[in-house]
Amino acid sequence: MPERKISFQKRLISRAFFVSLQRYFVETMKRREFIRNAAIVAATSGMSSPLLAMEPEEGASAQSPSEEKKGGSQPLIDSEPVLQNYAATSMGIAFSVTDWANGYVIYGEKPDLSDGRKVLCGGYRVSGMDNEVIHVRLTGLKPSTLYYYKIGADRIAYKDGYHISITGIEEKPQIYSFRTAGERVKSHFCVINDTHASWKAVNPTINKVMELQPSCVIWNGDACNTEETIAAQKRIFFKPEIDRKDFAATIPYLFCPGNHDNRGLANLHLERVWMYRQQEERMPRDWDLGRNFAVRMGDIALIGLDTGEDKLDSNPKFCGLFVSEPYRVAQREWLRDALRRPEIAGAPYLVALCHIPLYDPDPKTNPGDIFPDDKDKKYTTDYAMWQRTCATLWGPLLEKAGCQLLLTAHQHCFRIDAPNDDHKWMQIVGGGPNMTGKTEGHFPTVIEGEVREGKLIVTVHNIYSGEVCGTVTFPGRR
Ligand SMILES: [Fe+2]
Numbered sequence: 001m002p003e004r005k006i007s008f009q010k011r012l013i014s015r016a017f018f019v020s021l022q023r024y025f026v027e028t029m030k031r032r033e034f035i036r037n038a039a040i041v042a043a044t045s046g047m048s049s050p051l052l053a054m055e056p057e058e059g060a061s062a063q064s065p066s067e068e069k070k071g072g073s074q075p076l077i078d079s080e081p082v083l084q085n086y087a088a089t090s091m092g093i094a095f096s097v098t099d100w101a102n103g104y105v106i107y108g109e110k111p112d113l114s115d116g117r118k119v120l121c122g123g124y125r126v127s128g129m130d131n132e133v134i135h136v137r138l139t140g141l142k143p144s145t146l147y148y149y150k151i152g153a154d155r156i157a158y159k160d161g162y163h164i165s166i167t168g169i170e171e172k173p174q175i176y177s178f179r180t181a182g183e184r185v186k187s188h189f190c191v192i193n194d195t196h197a198s199w200k201a202v203n204p205t206i207n208k209v210m211e212l213q214p215s216c217v218i219w220n221g222d223a224c225n226t227e228e229t230i231a232a233q234k235r236i237f238f239k240p241e242i243d244r245k246d247f248a249a250t251i252p253y254l255f256c257p258g259n260h261d262n263r264g265l266a267n268l269h270l271e272r273v274w275m276y277r278q279q280e281e282r283m284p285r286d287w288d289l290g291r292n293f294a295v296r297m298g299d300i301a302l303i304g305l306d307t308g309e310d311k312l313d314s315n316p317k318f319c320g321l322f323v324s325e326p327y328r329v330a331q332r333e334w335l336r337d338a339l340r341r342p343e344i345a346g347a348p349y350l351v352a353l354c355h356i357p358l359y360d361p362d363p364k365t366n367p368g369d370i371f372p373d374d375k376d377k378k379y380t381t382d383y384a385m386w387q388r389t390c391a392t393l394w395g396p397l398l399e400k401a402g403c404q405l406l407l408t409a410h411q412h413c414f415r416i417d418a419p420n421d422d423h424k425w426m427q428i429v430g431g432g433p434n435m436t437g438k439t440e441g442h443f444p445t446v447i448e449g450e451v452r453e454g455k456l457i458v459t460v461h462n463i464y465s466g467e468v469c470g471t472v473t474f475p476g477r478r
């Protein structure tokens, strides 16, 4: 069987399984009236994590007290499109729906879409009909190319397998555009992180990104808190309570998950709202690595890694639900090969991203390898503040490849770590959702990187004060 067919089949089977499993869990939870948010979890479990304890105040849970009402009285499409998984030859386009819908995208290179092609959601065999989120993946695109598109969906009345009808076609009138990744696009990115659905922080953060208009944005984890329902996830990724609902309609995003993006029943399968990368974009060995990316954007190669949970797999708090250790090892093999790809190896600048830092100068910060339960009195937290295991697995490869900059998050406190004997790359830790201005370094950041006059200039914007809080310049690595 051709590789492409196998990959689609696997994707469809696993998606169907995960969807039904998740619906079972969500329905079970609803029956038990067991909807909880991060604040309640922290308050009732005596959670000792200072970071977790802080988050309910800083980041209002996206949990909705009740599922939104579905039905024909609402517009079928109730969000702007979200460009997911920026790449050179493909683009993911997702949007929220209020009822059963068979969604599609019409795209072309002409602004009026007179050359438009229609692509249905889903893959081979069946479409991706859904009543929550529609995912359309455009493939076979040209690198560094401007495309126009619009979104639409057939409203499906579904009674059973033989009684299905289309009760309306709803198409958004707007025509949007995006440019695929590639060597000929503007070398300009922005990074946001630890937004935690804290709208007071997310709103000005996104406003800054919209002002800067980068070629792509990397969302470096902890977009979520602890999300138990798809409705809660949709409020984060499709219907945020911010001014710019179109935040990702024309600027494509890349997503590096944070530890909080794994937590909660719905987040166990975040791919229901933020699709995995196409399996045919990587070899069969790496099919399960749906979050890693290696993307060439102008003169910059962007590498995305997933540090996983901030607690050990053996920590009894999470009852064996997480399997981060082999995941990190598998990513080392993916990274080794990704760094050899010509468009990555040949890029003048190599920038890597992951949520949990790979270095911390403070010996009291927990390195994430304190077996079995992350506890040791010599550390200030009982969870990883940085990731020594990932640093050991990935660091030498990044170093050998000449990585100049590592962008991380997780600690909610902006910091720049200069290269040292431990590593040659510079590490910048982005800030968090705190908008009080009371603690040094604790403010939201937008980390902007742009190549100008033969140099990569990284500017860190303090979103609380509106000032620039750091600037670093890198010469090309070759
Ligand atoms: Fe966070």
Ligand SMILES: [Fe+2]
Binding pocket: 222, 258, 259, 260, 310, 355, 409, 410, 411
């Ligand atoms: Fe985190």
